[in-house]
Amino acid sequence: MRPYDIRIDPETGKEGCNPFGEWDWWHMSSNDSLVALPPYDGDPRLLFEPSLPSGEVRPRGPLRCDGGPRGLLDFEGMRAAAAARAAATWAASHVDGPADLHSPTEEQPQASISGDRSAFIERAAVLAVPTYALITLDGRWADPLDPSPLQEQASPEEDYWPLADRYLLGLPEDVLVVQLLCHG
Numbered sequence: 001m002r003p004y005d006i007r008i009d010p011e012t013g014k015e016g017c018n019p020f021g022e023w024d025w026w027h028m029s030s031n032d033s034l035v036a037l038p039p040y041d042g043d044p045r046l047l048f049e050p051s052l053p054s055g056e057v058r059p060r061g062p063l064r065c066d067g068g069p070r071g072l073l074d075f076e077g078m079r080a081a082a083a084a085r086a087a088a089t090w091a092a093s094h095v096d097g098p099a100d101l102h103s104p105t106e107e108q109p110q111a112s113i114s115g116d117r118s119a120f121i122e123r124a125a126v127l128a129v130p131t132y133a134l135i136t137l138d139g140r141w142a143d144p145l146d147p148s149p150l151q152e153q154a155s156p157e158e159d160y161w162p163l164a165d166r167y168l169l170g171l172p173e174d175v176l177v178v179q180l181l182c183h184g
Contacts, residue, residue: 036073070173083128
C-alpha cells in the first residue's frame with residue numbers, strides 16, 4: 001500500500017507529495033461484501049476489522065469477512081447471488097413488458113431495464129467480487145480509469161470490471177485477498 005500513499009514522496013520515502021498516490025488513509029473493511037465458504041466461517045485465517053473508521057463497533061455477520069486466503073472465500077457464491085438478484089430485478093421490471101414505464105395504479109415510473117437479459121445478469125455477476133480498484137500481485141494499481149495492469153491477456157477495449165473479476169477468480173487459493181476502504 002505504501003507506494004500509493006499520497007503523503008509519501010516516492011523518491012525519498014519521506015513525507016511529501018506522491019504524484020502516483022491514490023489514498024491518504026485506508027481501513028480494512030469490505031462493507032460485509034466478502035463471503036467465506038461455509039466450512040470456513042470463523043476460521044482464524046479470515047480477516048475481520050471489528051470497528052468502523054469512526055471507531056464504532058462493527059458486528060460481524062454470518063460468513064462475512066474483510067479478507068483471507070482466496071480458497072476460503074466464496075467468489076462463485078457471491079457471483080451467483082448477484083446474478084440471482086439481477087434476474088429478479090429484470091423480472092420485476094418486465095412484469096408489464098419492457099415498454100410499460102408506469103404502474104397501472106400509480107403515477108410513479110416503474111423501473112424498466114432495456115437490453116439483453118443475459119448480458120444484464122452477467123454484468124451483475126461480474127460486478128459482485130471486484131471493487132473500484134485492486135493491486136495486482138506484482139504491486140500495480142488497476143482501476144476503471146487505468147485497467148492497463150490487467151489488460152495483458154485481454155483486448156484493449158475490454159473494461160476494468162470483467163478484467164478484475166477474472167483476475168480475482170484466477171488467483172491461487174493461498175493468495176491473501178483483502179478489501180480495503182481507501183480515502184483519496
